[in-house]
Amino acid sequence: MNIKDGLKPTTSPRVIDLVAAAGVDVSPWAVSKKGPVKVPASNPAYCYEWAYIEPDKLVLLNLWWHEIQEANGQVFTDTNLKDWAAQLRDSSLLSPEQRRAGVRRALRMDQAIAYAQEHNLPVRVIVGEGKPRDLADPNSPLSSRMDLRLLDPEPWSVARYDPVSGAARIARGSFPKYVDQFDAESAAEPLRRTVTGDVLIRDPKVRADALRRAGGCCEFCGKRGFQTINGETYLETHHVLPLCEGGPDMVRNVAALCPDDHRKAHYGEDRDTMRACLQDFLDEHYRR
Ligand SMILES: [Zn+2]
Ligand SMILES: [Zn+2]
Missing domain, CATH: 1.10.30 (DNA Binding (I), subunit A)
Known part of the structure; x- marks a missing residue:
């Protein structure tokens, strides 16, 4: 079995548990602007995010399993969140509210990648699978659903990142020294x-x-x-x-x-x- 197949998620653990297991402080999930939250795991301010930053320690990213590539023993994903934000912004399929939320999440993930690169931090990865949103297909779900997920025990790293274009390669393995x-x-x-x-x-x-x-x-x-x-x-x-x-x-x-x-x-x-x-x-x- 290749490495990518070993990363295919088959279960649906809660996002909050994976985020906590990765080493991100989840205590803010228990409060909202209005006060304490009944079910912190479902706090919409956090549970739908694509990326999390634990300052000076690590960055946690959600990556699609089907977008992971494997070549010559290297496992990586090429992504561009600035580009994705622009596509969401221009999409006629989405409501203004969906556009705003999507663009915000994409740009936050872009910032998280830039932060990991700048501070040379390890990247933890939640590998997800489900139904991604396809902006070219009017019949695709309007918001992506990552129903299956697992936290890769191995840290990843930002192998390269271009702050101007937003093009990034996130690679599995020891982070760059x-x-x-x-x-x-x-x-x-x-x-x-x-x-x-x-x-x-x-x-x-x-x-x-x-x-x-x-x-x-x-x-x-x-x-x-x-x-x-x-x-x-x-x-x-x-x-x-x-x-x-x-x-x-x-x-x-x-x-x-x-x-x-x-x-x-x-x-x-x-x-x-x-x-x-x-x-x-x-x-x-x-x-x-
Ligand atoms: Zn030179
Ligand atoms: Zn010199």
Whole structure:
């Protein structure tokens, strides 16, 4: 049996139980704007959602079993919730109320994916099956019914996400780990690492935050970092305004670059242009 078949849901546990089992706090389900709720499991503010966020811990997504793909031992779903929201918005089959609710849920799921990507969080998945809504077919049910569901015990991850288009790939398996030159060196030769001259202290959290922001792609050329022997994605962290010139060791001064661009940022004939470009990128990113 392949992996996908093993994930096919055959029972109908309550959504609230799966959400709680995934590690999401369900205590808010017990209250509504009007006060305590009789049956928290049926609280409409939660039970129909497609995605749940447990801040700094995990994201839980509902995925259709029939949309899961399996290729070369990889199990994943390609999805685009921004696109789906646009289709719901334009659908003439739905009432204004159904359109509004659908668009809201789709965009919340899109935000949940973006959140997991940005914070490098594991994604838990409720695999569902039932009757999906088909916006091209007037005879299809007007709201999707995911009657059968199971919580996959294995965590998934956001393998890629494009915040502009909304295109995302959610993949089953260990969530992505990012390393830079300092992590890779200390992992490879922990005892032989020698330090000469003045050591400028670099905060590991700053480096980790920059790597997470980059999501595995060079922030100068966009190329994906290579995979290390440990399966992590490698990019180098670079202080745009160098520490020795008084640049702060803060994430807004650190770019994650492919090795080639990192060397160019130091030694290339265009290094001044590159520095300005990276500075603009970071300023833009942290503009409030
Ligand atoms: Zn690059
Ligand atoms: Zn550098």
